[in-house]
Amino acid sequence: MKNTIKKVMDKEHERVEKILEEFENSLWNLKLAREIFNRFDWTLEKHFFIEEKIIFTIYNSSDGESEDLNELVKEHKEIIWEIKKIKDNLDRGVRPSIAKLKGIHKAHSKFEDEVFYPRLDDELSEDEKELIFERVEEVVRG
Numbered sequence: 001m002k003n004t005i006k007k008v009m010d011k012e013h014e015r016v017e018k019i020l021e022e023f024e025n026s027l028w029n030l031k032l033a034r035e036i037f038n039r040f041d042w043t044l045e046k047h048f049f050i051e052e053k054i055i056f057t058i059y060n061s062s063d064g065e066s067e068d069l070n071e072l073v074k075e076h077k078e079i080i081w082e083i084k085k086i087k088d089n090l091d092r093g094v095r096p097s098i099a100k101l102k103g104i105h106k107a108h109s110k111f112e113d114e115v116f117y118p119r120l121d122d123e124l125s126e127d128e129k130e131l132i133f134e135r136v137e138e139v140v141r142g
């Protein structure tokens, strides 16, 4: 079956969600939580890099609408801010609340999976999509 951006990114979102869940389940042990948090932080940094530096950039240069792009980048910043608050808590040995992070991250990924990436699959050329698949592979496996 043909590869789609939606399919590739759905899988990536699932991976991020799984680590977030693991993090949540580890909060009874702050030392363990800290280790899993570092993995989560790194995975999400890479995820945003894939989106902003590869997918959004290619979409932008193919004259895609920029309003959604601005909103998505703004939400990335909000998510990074929440992560920073959680990191500060962990640094002080305080158990963080992750409800807000979970909420905004879930809504954000849902929009990408259900609206944004299906639209890119429709609007981008096969060559542009191929380039995205190659670059995503490089970042994820590289």
Ligand SMILES: [Fe+2]
Pocket: 048, 051, 072, 076, 108, 112
């Ligand atoms: Fe995103």
Ligand SMILES: [Fe+2]
Pocket: 009, 013, 047, 051, 109, 112
């Ligand atoms: Fe995403």
